[in-house]
Amino acid sequence: MNTSLSWIKAYVPDLAVTAQEYTDAMTLSGTKVEGYRQMDAHLEKIVVGEILSIEKHPDADKLIVCQVNVGEQTVQIVTGADNVREGHKVPVVLDGGSVAAGHQKGAESNGIRIKKGKLRGVESFGMMCSIEELGATREMYPEAPENGIYIFPEDAKAGEDAVELLGLRDVVFEYEVTSNRVDCFSVTGIAREAAATFGCSFCPPQVTPTGNEEDANEYITVEVREEELCPRYCARVVKNVKIGPSPVWMQRRLASVGIRPINNLVDVTNYVMEEYGQPMHSYDLDTIAGRRIVVRRAEEGETFVTLDGQERKLDPSVLMICDGEKSIGIAGIMGGENSMITENVQTVLLEAANFNGTNIRKSGKKVGLRTDASGKFEKGLDPNNAMAAMDRACQLLEEMGAGEVVGGAVDVYPRKREEVRVPFRPDSINRLLGTSLTREEMLAYLERVELRLDSETEEIVAPTFRQDILRSADVAEEVARFFGYDNIPTTLPRGEATTGKLPFKLRIEQIARDMAEYCGFHQGMCYSFESPKVFDRLRLEKDDAGRRAVEILNPLGEDYSIMRTLPLNGMLTSLATNYNRRNKDVRLYELGNIYLPKELPLTELPEERMQFTLGMYGEGDFYTMKGVVEEFLEKVGLDQKLSFQPEAGKPFLHPGRQAKLLYRERELGYLGEVHPEVAETYGIGTRAYVAVLDMPEVVKEATFERKYTGIARFPAMTRDISILVPKKILAGEIEEIIEKQGGRYLESYHLFDLYEGSQIKPGCKSLAYSITFRAKDKTLEEAEVSTAMEKILSQLEEIGVELRK
Template identity: 40%
Template sequence: MLVSYNWLKDYVDLSDITAEELADKITKAGIEVEQVEVLNKGIQGVVIGHVLECAKHPQADKLRICQVDLGEDGPKQIICGAPNVAAGQKVIVAKIGAVLPGNFKIKKAKLRGEESNGMICSLQELGIESKFVPKEYSEGIFVFPFDVEVGSDPLEYLNLHDKVLELSLTPNRSDALSMLGVAYEVAAILGRSVKLPKPAVTETKEKASDYITVSIDAKEDCPYYAARLVKGVKIGPSPLWMQMRLMAAGIRPINNVVDITNYVLIEYGQPLHAFDYDRLGSKEILVRRAKQGEKLVTLDNQERTLKEEQLVITNGTEPVALAGVMGGANSEVHEGTVNVLIESAVFNGQTIRRASKDHGLRSEASIRFEKGIDPLMTKEACDRAALLMAELCGGEILEGVVEANYLDKEPVKVSISTDRINQVLGTSIATEEIANIFARLQFEYTEQNGEFTVTAPSRRRDISIPEDLIEEVARLYGYDFIPTTLPIGDATPGKLTDYQRKRRKVRSFLEGAGMTEAVTYSLTSSEKAEWFKDETTKATPIRLSMPMSEERSTLRLSLIPHLLESISHNNARQIDDVALYEIGKVYISEEKINAELPIERENLAGAITGLWHSHSWQGEKKAVDFFVAKGILEGLFSKLGLEDRIVYEQGKKDGLHPGRTAILKLDGEYLGYVGQVHPEKQKELDLNPTYVFELNLHKLLNTDVDAIKYEAIPRFPSISRDIALVVDADVLAGQVQDVIKEAGSNLLKEVKIFDLYEGEHLEKGKKSIAFSLRYFDPEKTLTDEEVAKAHEKVLKAVEEKLGAVLRG
């Protein structure tokens, strides 16, 4: 809501408070003022000039040489290119040295050989946005429509010495969507009275009821409809003061009749519509639901196809307006309009919202109907518009308001006690002060022994329960004056759970390793829901009863499909090196579990493709492979203190390469997998070689870990022994490594694989695996005999258990 500070002065005495001070007070009282806009934007050195002569420039067809009286000694010559400049006009002139918005300074100049001593200004050059400038001045200079004093300040006439407060309103404060609503709020904050306009309508002897009847079929959608008739109006521009107020409120002036309806809209918060009575086509107004497929050409000359849940105003037969949204072109006020029918009504907010959304028409009127208007001001707003049309358009108001009234006028009453208010706020506000706050808000109330019964004004639709009254007392009392206290009793300081702490550690490690976190949809298609799912459960996909689309119809069982979509999306945009991870929920429903209540399990997944390292200067490149993905996981397990409890087993999984996939087990139980996406799946998704992993994060992070044990830095040297063992081709390297660790004495501290050979120098069905073994005793320097004894146990164990022999 844009609030003109000068306009607000019409209703509340603001003589001793600046716009900035007022903005601060309004914000502290609960309605945020986002900014205070200064309309003159720092303009200096502009005056009203009188164009005495206007002649064509000898060297330019589009320029005019003007002699302009600025109220100084002798006229000044100014070159002007505006198409509408002419002798006899009163215009805005920026003199030499003047400053316009944007710090644009006017200097003496020569245009095509002719001297120019200033600039004749358009409204846009004074900082007014083009979309708010009246059409007659949208291309050219501004010309005063009435006599003004030459040499005086034009900004006074244009209301540009004004400031506009931009209010950021929450949905419950629809009362502040009008100048009067803001006036009530400001008066309550400052403890002052509100000066309301009192439209005293002078009517002719002709009765409006002889010219129009009003009936309502859709009473729930329109509980009240009022119509007034103003005859003999003359269409033309509205007064400059009204135009400038509308522009300050963000509305473009059109003509006097339309401007009056918009002016009352901003003033009262009551949307109005003006019909050309003679084009209405009948003497009847009927408010009803539209017929399915019914057509209406609206004021923007667009043909609208209506739906049966939308509300229309008709002439008894055909629609003449889409209620609360936009009028019809068939009854539009135009230059030849003589008789005007003013509509003022109460419409159901949800009905207006649906119609506005369906047709993509969101207006100042529809916004107010959606949020709720004051139904008791509807008739008065109609009177105010009729009075202004009589004053500014030369019309005559016919006797009576023709109305159909089905309003429920039962006021809302809310009870609250002083004790309850102070209990909630932690204050000790006296009953008298609370009563004073309700009085400042202009809430009617009765009070007995500290018990209040408050009648909420019709403009304050947000007051319905005791807590609403507590809020009103709190904000008018002043949030700054509510004491701050510490909680009483035993308090537990907040902290992260072990699970949350470990999850942060996971994120930190993966991002440190060079991966980027992704957040993808929890919903997928029924086909993709089957991809990469956890096969150790009997999980079945769960379909939504009302999906947005087939692509988002099923709860996911794996994080991998959407990560692969993200990889594909990046590859399609020439981003080939991608490493993503995601921590998110999968939704598992088993036979023994109610399908409507799936288990929400947190998983960790990753997807990597492209180059892992690339050093152009050294000419090094390292493409992602299985061991890069496995290495990331090993580093993560080490970070979590679980590296010795994780086992990798060769395995198979749908969608993954059968020779490059490992199943991970934690303490012998399934944890997840790591591997390359199957070449066929890569081709289907248009991917380069991509490696993925997915783990049951819930199980991983809920596993108990032994406390960290620290060891002293070794003081004695270690001894290494390298061995190459020939085993059957189907024996896994991990099996051999486990046997070595088991057979090694306490002296064996480390076992590493460093080579694998299969070739012509070995018999068919055999392979050679090379290990590096490190022996160490923290208490002394080992002898060769001690190492040889421990090493001999290792060689004997691998021979007996795996048939391994030393390669010669």
């Protein structure tokens, strides 16, 4: 956003500050000034000169000698310009003066000093200036000749300050306006802030009613079919239009902010857009079929030619302005070639509407077009500003004689935006800011920016153009910025000291990291984006649920086109990278999400589940990985009723070296050796092992509750048994029987020997357990322990286990 200081002073007449003072104060009050440009930089001793006579140079065919009246004297100037004539009034830089630019390299930054001298033997006491030499451009001053000296209008007076006459005694400020301050994307909005910052009066434009005895509703009807996308649509009619140049003062103001003056009609709509922050558009009413405006969505496959002559492809997400037969404009972006204003226009329809900012932004990307108007609409404008801007435009057109304004207006505004009310709590504001301001002082600051107090409800009422005022903290910010951030005293934070700790879920994750690193694993981080080819590399069946993945709409490429449903691809890729770089012993872990869609195509966000993934190769085997998993689960309180069920059903794991992890019949994850074919596919030339734990399931069962048990007062009785077990029976089944049949005196048990060899029955294995019994309140008798042991052995015999002799 750019504004000139002179334009600001039009609404803040008491403002008397230097450019640097303005920059510093506005930035401190919250309207950040990025920088400024002094338009009259390096312009010194430049006046209006009237050419009295012109003679040919005696020794140069392309030079002329001019006698120029510069007010108090007549000076001789030699020039090579071929566009000057006697009686012309031109800008003249006198001896000792300077211009901003010229033909010398680097002159634009330092200026050029002009001194009297001789040109081919003839004295010259100054220089006539082109518009470029004055630091301006033909974009800003379209009346300037393309190559030659700038010519002033006939009413210019010799000796008058040429820089002042051109409007170059000004400063243009560039602002960095945050998106929540939509009101500051206008000159009046910036002026309001300047008035509040410097304690001056704010004098907005005085708009007087316009319009003849007719009614605009007889000329045009408006139908808005998409009220959510177009909350308000205002229209007025101007007839007997006369296209011509706009006033010089308007051209200068537009030029100062980088807008090229075109004609009175275009300049007025641009001027109001900058002044009020409300884009407008004008249509030739005679081109509007049926004298009817319809605001609707584009049709599927529709094409439209915009004012720049480009054909745009549309779809129903784009909002269109249409007449009774056809589309005539892309709402909020650009009008159509079929309704453009020409020099033959007789009657103009003026549009000032309010559009949904998000839709305008998306539509601009869809059609590949972004304009000054769409840039403002994208930020979400105040619908209550539309009619005010319309009336201002009509006033300006009428004042400059550009046409006859028809009375009345069409205003489609079904749901009016109301003012926002925020509780006013002075004590709370002082506590937040660390100040001791009185209620009256706060209200004085708030009134500067039109935030008024409703004394009945004790609420601050914010005008609708202040869309950033939503809560009490926003009111406190207004007080702070006008009191002065540098005036707020430094205070120590106050509050009650409490013991900080991580949430339960994060504590579990931290234990997972600590345990993995204690066991020699290093943390890895893998992409959440993957290729669909991963499923084939992991040998998943065609109907496997793991293949139901979320597809990325704008992927970086096919290799990153879906969200992962399994964490193994990244882990195996990392293991393969290390293996191929000859790292002999590698252990990695990752805590990362997988993304499981609830249904496809997506109607809601997918489920994100944290997975604790371990991977290793080199030193260690299946039981090493199993021990790491058991270590972690024990740390988080899952040290009992933990079982490993063979044949986890994972096609990417070795069929004979995999296990499903169960806890109280709840599946927590799986582990095993990577299938040889999968390992070969990834380029891992050795046995690799992985484990995956589903953290949400682990968190459900985890606990940090620990119960204290006193030192045993009575002796324990231990029994060792050696049994022959069929190989198909798991040790876990044996231990489950020991737990169930051991009775209330069973204290512990552990497997201390496993033997397979020729000395035992074929198809069997020998297991040896040490079983401990203890009573808390007495010394156990032999009969009590024997009874428990008999129950255990009896149950073992039923499943085919024999006591080894």
